Amino acid sequence: MLTFRQLFDPQSSTYTYLLGDAATRQALLIDPVFEQVRRDVALVEELGLELAWTLETHVHADHVTGAWLLRERLGSRIALARASGAQGADRLLEAGERIEFGKRHLEVRATPGHTDGCLSYVLDDRTMVFTGDAVLIRGCGRTDFQQGSARTLYRSVREQVFSLPEGCLIYPAHDYRGLTASSVGEEKLYNPRLAESVGEGDFVGYMEHLGLAHPKQMDAAVPANLQCGRPAEERARADEPDWAPLTYTFAGIWEIQPSWLEEHAREVQIVDVREADEFNGPLGHIEGARLVPLGALAARAKEFDAALPIVTVCRSGARSAQATVLLKKAGFGRVANLSGGMLRWRAQRYAVEGGTE
Numbered sequence: 001m002l003t004f005r006q007l008f009d010p011q012s013s014t015y016t017y018l019l020g021d022a023a024t025r026q027a028l029l030i031d032p033v034f035e036q037v038r039r040d041v042a043l044v045e046e047l048g049l050e051l052a053w054t055l056e057t058h059v060h061a062d063h064v065t066g067a068w069l070l071r072e073r074l075g076s077r078i079a080l081a082r083a084s085g086a087q088g089a090d091r092l093l094e095a096g097e098r099i100e101f102g103k104r105h106l107e108v109r110a111t112p113g114h115t116d117g118c119l120s121y122v123l124d125d126r127t128m129v130f131t132g133d134a135v136l137i138r139g140c141g142r143t144d145f146q147q148g149s150a151r152t153l154y155r156s157v158r159e160q161v162f163s164l165p166e167g168c169l170i171y172p173a174h175d176y177r178g179l180t181a182s183s184v185g186e187e188k189l190y191n192p193r194l195a196e197s198v199g200e201g202d203f204v205g206y207m208e209h210l211g212l213a214h215p216k217q218m219d220a221a222v223p224a225n226l227q228c229g230r231p232a233e234e235r236a237r238a239d240e241p242d243w244a245p246l247t248y249t250f251a252g253i254w255e256i257q258p259s260w261l262e263e264h265a266r267e268v269q270i271v272d273v274r275e276a277d278e279f280n281g282p283l284g285h286i287e288g289a290r291l292v293p294l295g296a297l298a299a300r301a302k303e304f305d306a307a308l309p310i311v312t313v314c315r316s317g318a319r320s321a322q323a324t325v326l327l328k329k330a331g332f333g334r335v336a337n338l339s340g341g342m343l344r345w346r347a348q349r350y351a352v353e354g355g356t357e
């Protein structure tokens with residue numbers, strides 16, 4: 001069994017792929033994006049996976065890789081092509097090698113042309129190929145910078161990708177129109193640049209006249225990616241909340257655990273967003289909590305002290321998660337949701353005011 005997720009970075013239109021072996025929990029990420037590391041860490045942890053590898057399909061020109069940060073946070077190892085010329089990887093890959101994750105593996109194929117170090121990764125049973133920018137859906141990577149060569153790309157695609165079974169699904173590194181996947185058979189027929197009917201000379205002519213502007217982030221992205229996404233110190237720590245040991249969920253919510261709140265209750269404003277009858281009902285409420293029902297929160301946000309962090313609370317942690325979103329919108333930067341709400345607070349036997357045993 002394979003755990004598979006396709007993740008999207010809207011800023012660079014990059015796809016990141018999570019593949020996990022359900023039996024051993026070993027997983028890898030292909031082409032993680034620096035700005036999405038927090039999201040990816042949350043998903044890996046929520047799915048109970050152990051991140052063994054991050055793989056790059058190439059040295060990207062349009063975004064910085066999340067590989068370095070993921071190695072720091074989850075202990076994953078970084079792999080990319082030896083031909084990429086990048087520094088700081090744990091493994092430099094060549095065609096024909098295998099990357100194991102649990103009982104599954106990917107086969108490494110060299111598909112240069114967009115850059116020298118472009119690799120495609122083929123799943124062990126040949127049902128999926130991750131082509132990077134060698135083959136895009138009804139398109140392909142540009143060949144006008146970073147050692148690009150249309151002739152090389154044409155041969156890579158014909159020999160290394162179009163030789164796979166027709167039903168093999170193609171997962172590219174980008175799509176600019178929201179398309180998510182294709183197949184070898186489909187691209188052989190319908191790719192306007194690379195279909196079987198298109199000759200090498202036609203392809204070269206097509207690629208010479210793409211007329212694309214250079215990626216906006218190129219000047220910063222290429223040097224950073226040649227260091228596997230190693231960040232400048234300040235950039236790595238920027239906007240990580242430091243007022244409490246918060247966890248970030250894949251749903252996009254910052255959470256705090258009951259044990260921390262119990263010890264630090266006086267250092268924060270506790271805002272209980274239930275209705276009055278629940279606040280005064282059998283579950284009771286946390287001492288010092290202020291009752292502001294969710295429906296009144298936006299209108300009453302000005303009552304809160306901007307100098308103190310806010311912890312939101314409700315019965316189960318659902319309404320209070322929404323409350324963190326509303327408070328962020330109202331301009332409060334330091335906000336977290338009490339994980340599990342009053343139900344978990346009571347289950348862990350922390351003190352309440354009011355309520356029944």
Ligand SMILES: N[C@@H](CCC(=O)N[C@@H](CS)C(=O)NCC(=O)O)C(=O)O
Pocket residue numbers: 012060061062133139140141142143174176212213214215216217
């Ligand atoms: N506008 C995008 C650049 C898009 C771009 O150049 N993408 C590269 C992949 S890194 C490409 O090969 N695109 C081929 C195409 O759009 O046909 C940005 O500023 O990031």
Ligand SMILES: [Fe+2]
Pocket residue numbers: 058059060061062114133141
């Ligand atoms: Fe690219």
